[in-house]
Amino acid sequence: MKILIADDSRVMRQIVVRTLRQAGFGDHDLIEAADGKEAYEKTLEEKPDLVISDWNMPHMTGIEVLRQLRAAGNNVKFGFVTSESTPEMKDAADGAGSAFFIVKPFTAERFDEVFAPILG
Amino acid sequence: MSVEVEVDQSDLAEMVEQVWESYLDPEGVSPLVQTYDEDQPSEVHSSVSITGSWTGHVLYASSLAAARRAAAAFLAMELEEVSEEDVSDTLGELANIVGGQVKAMLPPGAQLSLPQVVLAPEASARFPNTQRISGVYGLWEGEPVSISMWQSSSDNKEEGA
Numbered sequence: 665m666k667i668l669i670a671d672d673s674r675v676m677r678q679i680v681v682r683t684l685r686q687a688g689f690g691d692h693d694l695i696e697a698a699d700g701k702e703a704y705e706k707t708l709e710e711k712p713d714l715v716i717s718d719w720n721m722p723h724m725t726g727i728e729v730l731r732q733l734r735a736a737g738n739n740v741k742f743g744f745v746t747s748e749s750t751p752e753m754k755d756a757a758d759g760a761g762s763a764f765f766i767v768k769p770f771t772a773e774r775f776d777e778v779f780a781p782i783l784g
Numbered sequence: 785m786s787v788e789v790e791v792d793q794s795d796l797a798e799m800v801e802q803v804w805e806s807y808l809d810p811e812g813v814s815p816l817v818q819t820y821d822e823d824q825p826s827e828v829h830s831s832v833s834i835t836g837s838w839t840g841h842v843l844y845a846s847s848l849a850a851a852r853r854a855a856a857a858f859l860a861m862e863l864e865e866v867s868e869e870d871v872s873d874t875l876g877e878l879a880n881i882v883g884g885q886v887k888a889m890l891p892p893g894a895q896l897s898l899p900q901v902v903l904a905p906e907a908s909a910r911f912p913n914t915q916r917i918s919g920v921y922g923l924w925e926g927e928p929v930s931i932s933m934w935q936s937s938s939d940n941k942e943e944g945a
Contacts, residue, residue: 747884
């Protein structure tokens with residue numbers, strides 16, 4: 665499977681990649697996007713099976729990316745890994761069709777719990 | 785209505801512990817050992833600002849050696865490979881993670897800024913009209929690391945008016 669990791673922080677993209685490997689998902693094809701606009705464009709171009717997105721990003725926020733993808737008829741599995749977490753954000757994510765909501769700091773166990781049912 | 789700060793010292797300590805468990809010490813062999821010394825030295829620092837239901841700053845400060853070690857842990861690289869950019873990005877992410885956790889405990893309506901990183905001691909930071917309200921101060925493998933919250937006093941005035 666192809667997984668797109670969208671985060672404007674290079675460090676956080678690296679941590680997500682490392683944690684995916686630790687959780688046993690390192691064999692998947694991992695690609696990256698450094699902001700929301702790139703995440704949106706790469707999702708359409710590269711057709712990943714899963715998008716793991718930050719919430720706050722330049723150009724387009726994660727929730728804007730998700731909403732625009734859905735508006736464009738794209739139903740890729742999409743969820744958030746974010747340092748911010750409020751009930752309003754979770755409601756907005758659920759309402760837009762998010763598949764998961766992971767709060768930083770996260771562990772490999774948390775990744776396994778969330779992604780095992782998705783990635784098998 | 786005055787602002788009740790809903791994040792106390794033990795909350796902050798718990799957040800810091802989570803960062804260590806998740807990223808900096810997943811094996812549980814080198815935790816941050818608290819010294820309770822709020823005047824311990826630092827060489828680099830990073831911060832995020834929070835505005836809205838609570839207004840202030842969350843500040844991460846450490847020695848350069850501790851920042852390099854954090855970068856090596858975050859980026860899964862050897863200590864000698866760590867560049868200044870790696871240190872800077874890591875410090876920004878640390879402030880962002882702790883700031884995000886603090887924000888999650890505040891009343892709705894708080895906004896988190898992008899992180900600011902300064903490769904200079906915390907003592908060089910100036911946050912006008914603020915006071916430190918809590919902090920976690922410790923040694924990580926013998927190197928100083930601190931995380932503190934600074935509340936803006938103008939926040940109280942506005943809310944109290």
